[in-house]
Structures are given as structure tokens and as C-alpha cells.
Amino acid sequence: MVPMNERPIDALLLVSFGGPEKPEDVVPFLENVTAGRGIPRERLEEVGEHYYLFGGKSPINDLNRELLAAIRKDLADHGVDLPVYWGNRNWDPYLRDAMEQMVADGIRRPAFFLTSAYSSYSGCRQYRENLAEAVNGLDLDLVRLRLYFNHPGFVGPFTEATRAALAEAPEGTHTVFVTHSIPDTMNDASGGPGVGAYRTQHEEVARLVAEGAGAGEYSLVYCSRSGSPRTPWLEPDVNDHLEELAGRGITSVAVVPIGFVSDHMEVLYDLDTEAKETAERLGLRFVRVETPDRHPDFVAMVRELLTERMAMDEDPDVERPTVGRCAPNPQTCPIDCCANPRGEIPAVR
Numbered sequence: 286m287v288p289m290n291e292r293p294i295d296a297l298l299l300v301s302f303g304g305p306e307k308p309e310d311v312v313p314f315l316e317n318v319t320a321g322r323g324i325p326r327e328r329l330e331e332v333g334e335h336y337y338l339f340g341g342k343s344p345i346n347d348l349n350r351e352l353l354a355a356i357r358k359d360l361a362d363h364g365v366d367l368p369v370y371w372g373n374r375n376w377d378p379y380l381r382d383a384m385e386q387m388v389a390d391g392i393r394r395p396a397f398f399l400t401s402a403y404s405s406y407s408g409c410r411q412y413r414e415n416l417a418e419a420v421n422g423l424d425l426d427l428v429r430l431r432l433y434f435n436h437p438g439f440v441g442p443f444t445e446a447t448r449a450a451l452a453e454a455p456e457g458t459h460t461v462f463v464t465h466s467i468p469d470t471m472n473d474a475s476g477g478p479g480v481g482a483y484r485t486q487h488e489e490v491a492r493l494v495a496e497g498a499g500a501g502e503y504s505l506v507y508c509s510r511s512g513s514p515r516t517p518w519l520e521p522d523v524n525d526h527l528e529e530l531a532g533r534g535i536t537s538v539a540v541v542p543i544g545f546v547s548d549h550m551e552v553l554y555d556l557d558t559e560a561k562e563t564a565e566r567l568g569l570r571f572v573r574v575e576t577p578d579r580h581p582d583f584v585a586m587v588r589e590l591l592t593e594r595m596a597m598d599e600d601p602d603v604e605r606p607t608v609g610r611c612a613p614n615p616q617t618c619p620i621d622c623c624a625n626p627r628g629e630i631p632a633v634r
């Protein structure tokens with residue numbers, strides 16, 4: 286038998302969050318997301334309302350269908366002849382279905398790409414736990430593609446879109462970088478105990494995009510806080526921050542959702558609806574900058590991460606493009622990377 290690590294990578298698996306597609310899906314979806322997580326009832330009802338406001342449909346699955354088609358076309362255009370599969374953590378198509386399909390198709394060693402760019406339990410280990418559970422009992426050897434917060438194909442599209450937004454905006458526009466808030470303890474554990482990679486990685490991306498786009502004053506703030514109000518989460522909240530900016534005499538903001546790969550519900554609700562209303566109330570001109578998923582450089586990045594990882598099977602020292610000061614995310618996660626706040630369970634490395 287050929288040792289596992291000598292099987293060639295033979296497929297790409299797009300791994301995402303999943304979202305409801307119709308009103309009846311909303312409650313079971315939220316139950317999937319929050320099983321055993323102690324999210325207060327009121328918060329769940331509130332988040333349910335965000336989905337109902339958009340007809341009970343999250344944009345995320347359609348965005349992933351488009352991304353999947355774009356990746357397949359890009360791979361074909363570049364002579365990379367590998368099949369591409371898609372599975373979600375929380376909604377149909379589920380990871381387990383994708384795994385079973387791969388086995389049926391004779392796949393042995395798929396590489397997986399996460400629609401999450403940064404280190405955190407929610408964006409890194411939780412996906413790896415879900416993958417370990419989904420692959421249980423199947424002869425598949427899963428290979429992780431590195432996180433890409435500092436890949437030119439992620440930073441570049443944000444920089445370009447921010448520059449374009451600022452070109453249309455008045456002098457003195459303040460650039461507000463926004464990401465998903467997480468508990469302080471989750472931030473501390475991200476990248477390893479006490480590392481705090483989540484916040485550091487976002488600070489770095491904010492700096493790179495601001496400098497690359499020729500932005501003036503900028504800040505990094507958070508949205509979508511959940512959990513118990515007694516638990517500290519990363520702050521300030523984007524709405525509080527807009528109040529503060531208005532109080533300082535700022536009259537125009539460009540909001541850049543650097544924590545998000547595509548326009549999913551947090552972007553549509555927390556930014557384009559709620560933060561926009563806050564800005565209107567404060568008399569702030571508000572523009573929301575595009576996310577990178579439809580940009581050809583982002584799609585090409587997925588292929589580059591895949592071919593880079595395939596090349597690493599032959600030569601571990603292959604070049605791994607990055608921008609800025611952070612090292613490329615390691616080929617396999619350190620054993621204590623992005624710890625589960627509820628205790629250790631099996632996770633794919």
C-alpha cells in the first residue's frame with residue numbers, strides 16, 4: 286500500500302458555513318449553528334429576524350455556487366485537472382455528503398479551502414473539527430490549504446476596491462475596517478495559547494489595505510457581537526465607533542468588511558442595513574466597500590494555494606507568496622492552534 290502522504294492531491298473541497306435558503310430553514314439552521322453554545326434566546330430571535338428581513342434566505346449558498354463555478358473555470362483555464370466539491374458546516378450541502386460523494390468518485394486525498402481567511406476557533410479549528418467528524422470512517426486523507434489573510438489575492442482585491450471607493454469619496458473620509466467580533470478569550474487562543482493571532486492578522490490587513498489604497502485616517506472595529514453581555518468580546522462595535530467619529534466632526538466613512546470573504550448575512554444586515562442606518566442618523570456619508578470573492582485574483586488565489594500545496598509534496602521549501610509582516614500560515618496547524626473553548630475534540634490538522 287502506498288503511504289498516505291504519497292498519494293497525490295486529487296480533488297479540491299470548498300468548505301463553508303452554509304445558510305438558510307427559505308423561511309422554514311431559519312430556525313433549524315440557527316439550531317445547527319448554536320447547538321450547545323449558550324447563545325441567549327433573545328439573540329437567536331434577533332438573528333432570525335435578520336434572515337426573515339431578507340426573505341429567510343442567506344446569500345451565502347448562492348455566493349458559494351458562483352465561487353464554485355468560477356474556481357472550476359479558472360482551474361480548467363489553467364490546465365489544473367482536478368474535480369471540485371463543496372460542503373458546509375451548518376447547512377445543505379453538508380460536509381458529510383461531499384465526503385461520501387468523493388469516496389464514491391474514487392477520491393483519496395482532497396485539499397480543502399475554507400471561506401474563512403483568519404485564525405480563530407470559529408474560522409479555523411471549528412471547521413477542522415467538523416471535517417474530522419464528517420470524514421469519520423471514510424478512507425480520505427484531508428489536506429489543509431493555508432489561511433490566506435495575507436495572500437496577495439485576498440489583500441489585493443480589498444485594496445483595489447477601497448482605493449476605488451475613496452476616489453469617489455470626499456476629502457477627509459475615514460476608513461473603517463470591520464470584522465466579526467469574537468470573545469476576548471477566543472482571540473487570545475487564536476493561533477495558539479496567548480498568541481492573539483485574530484486581532485493581529487486583522488490589524489495587519491487593515492494597515493496593508495489602508496497604505497495600499499492611500500487611505501487617510503483609519504480604524505479597525507467589530508460587528509455581529511453575540512453571546513452573553515457579561516462575556517467580553519472584541520470592541521468597539523461598528524455602530525458605537527460611528528457615533529464617536531461623528532462626535533469628532535468626521536462627515537464621511539468608507540466601511541471595509543475585511544473579516545468577510547463575501548457579502549453574507551453579517552455584511553447585508555450588520556453593515557449594509559444597521560451600520561448604514563446609524564450613519565444616516567448621524568449625518569455621515571456611508572459607502573461600503575466590496576468583498577473579494579468575485580475578483581479574478583481571489584479566484585486565482587484558490588488555485589495558487591492548491592498548486593502551492595501540491596508543489597510542497599515535492600519540495601517543502603516552495604515559495605509561499607504573502608504581503609506584509611506576517612509569516613505564511615503554516616502547512617499544518619500547530620496542535621494547540623485556535624483551541625476549542627469547550628474542550629478538546631478531534632480535529633483535522
Ligand SMILES: CC1=C(CCC(=O)O)c2cc3nc(cc4[nH]c(cc5[nH]c(cc1n2)c(C)c5CCC(=O)O)c(CCC(=O)O)c4C)C(CCC(=O)O)=C3C
Binds near residue numbers: 302401405
Ligand atoms: C469569526 C467568525 C466568522 C468568520 C469566519 C468564517 O467565515 O467562518 C463567522 C462567520 C459566519 N457566521 C455566520 C452566522 C452565524 N454565526 C453565529 C455565531 C457566532 N459566530 C462567531 C464567529 C464567526 N462567525 C461566533 C464567535 C459566534 C458565537 C457562537 C459560537 O461560538 O459559535 C450565529 C448564531 C447567532 C449569533 O450568535 O449571532 C450565526 C447565525 C455566517 C453565515 C452568514 C450567512 O448566513 O450569510 C458566517 C459566514
Ligand SMILES: [Fe+2]
Binds near residue numbers: 407465
Ligand atoms: Fe458567525
